[in-house]
Amino acid sequence: MRILVTGATGFVGSAVTNELRQRGHDIVGLARSESSANALRERGLDVHCGDIADPESVVSALLRVDAVIHTAFDHDFSRYVENCEADSQLLDALARALEGTSKALVATSVTIVTPTGELSTEHEGAVDQIPRSASEAFLGYADTGVQTSVVRLPPTVHGAGDTAFVPALIALAREHGMSGYIGSGTNRWPAVHRDDAARLFCDAVEQPRPGARYHAVAEGGIPFRTVAEAIGQGLGVPVESVPNDRAGFHFGWLAMFAAIDNPTSSEWTRVTTGWAPREGTLIETMHNAGYFDTRSE
Numbered sequence: 001m002r003i004l005v006t007g008a009t010g011f012v013g014s015a016v017t018n019e020l021r022q023r024g025h026d027i028v029g030l031a032r033s034e035s036s037a038n039a040l041r042e043r044g045l046d047v048h049c050g051d052i053a054d055p056e057s058v059v060s061a062l063l064r065v066d067a068v069i070h071t072a073f074d075h076d077f078s079r080y081v082e083n084c085e086a087d088s089q090l091l092d093a094l095a096r097a098l099e100g101t102s103k104a105l106v107a108t109s110v111t112i113v114t115p116t117g118e119l120s121t122e123h124e125g126a127v128d129q130i131p132r133s134a135s136e137a138f139l140g141y142a143d144t145g146v147q148t149s150v151v152r153l154p155p156t157v158h159g160a161g162d163t164a165f166v167p168a169l170i171a172l173a174r175e176h177g178m179s180g181y182i183g184s185g186t187n188r189w190p191a192v193h194r195d196d197a198a199r200l201f202c203d204a205v206e207q208p209r210p211g212a213r214y215h216a217v218a219e220g221g222i223p224f225r226t227v228a229e230a231i232g233q234g235l236g237v238p239v240e241s242v243p244n245d246r247a248g249f250h251f252g253w254l255a256m257f258a259a260i261d262n263p264t265s266s267e268w269t270r271v272t273t274g275w276a277p278r279e280g281t282l283i284e285t286m287h288n289a290g291y292f293d294t295r296s297e
């Protein structure tokens with residue numbers, strides 16, 4: 001197939017493009033800048049110039065491709081709600097344009113769109129009040145025959161080159177001289193290696209199941225304290241509980257995520273698709289993939 005990949009220069013999207021190529025697919029990568037376009041061309045990918053903030057500029061690529069995997073996202077967390085809404089608008093435009101075709105549209109969502117503190121399963125829809133749930137609204141187009149699906153990613157997608165939450169936690173621990181967790185630190189984060197996640201995106205685009213919500217989750221619930229302890233060990237700093245009322249001071253913009261209790265099942269995904277994670281655990285990756293090098297921040 002010829003597949004449009006948005007976010008092809010990103011941490012997840014680049015793993016997706018590597019996996020797609022290994023499976024023999026042709027890729028058109030979305031690029032919003034000349035430097036991103038050049039980076040994609042250097043990797044031998046075709047380029048479509050467009051911007052996720054301008055849906056029509058992405059829709060215009062659809063005639064050139066057989067399917068879409070959407071991993072691009074604007075991670076400016078100071079505009080998180082607006083960025084989630086923009087994601088919804090883009091996906092709505094893409095799904096509308098795909099009506100009457102058999103082309104799959106696989107997008108990215110997150111496991112934290114279901115209620116905190118409860119086991120998250122693929123059967124549960126996204127809760128309206130959670131901003132990123134906007135990325136799943138387009139699944140409704142499955143009712144009109146569009147091959148829509150989402151891959152929900154856990155808060156930690158790990159691997160060499162990670163620039164997301166765990167590196168941010170490591171930077172905070174360096175800054176404070178202490179690795180923190182909130183309260184008892186028993187709140188749970190699911191996790192997956194990015195290469196395992198990439199395989200699931202590819203499975204989802206090759207075998208469309210309209211309306212499906214896949215969970216790319218290898219580890220269903222690592223106590224946050226375990227992550228904090230790995231950071232303490234990696235940096236040689238103490239590991240301490242942070243009281244709830246000091247969480248904002250210690251974690252800043254990450255406080256909301258550090259408090260999340262998100263135990264997650266991927267049983268339906270595994271049984272339905274045959275997907276099974278093959279890569280190392282989060283803690284193994286943190287110790288083996290340069291997370292504590294100063295260059296990794």
Ligand SMILES: NC(=O)c1ccc[n+]([C@@H]2O[C@H](COP(=O)([O-])OP(=O)(O)OC[C@H]3O[C@@H](n4cnc5c(N)ncnc54)[C@H](OP(=O)(O)O)[C@@H]3O)[C@@H](O)[C@H]2O)c1
Binds near residue numbers: 073156165
């Ligand atoms: N990494 C994680 O731990 C994690 C965890 C949970 C969920 N996720 C989700 O997984 C998806 C991929 O995340 P990631 O970690 O791969 O992100 P990333 O490394 O920050 O990459 C973001 C990608 O989006 C592209 N992009 C951003 N704004 C754009 C715009 N206006 N127009 C076109 N392209 C744009 C970037 O292209 P440029 O080359 O132009 O910068 C880049 O390719 C996102 O939906 C993210 O929320 C990631």
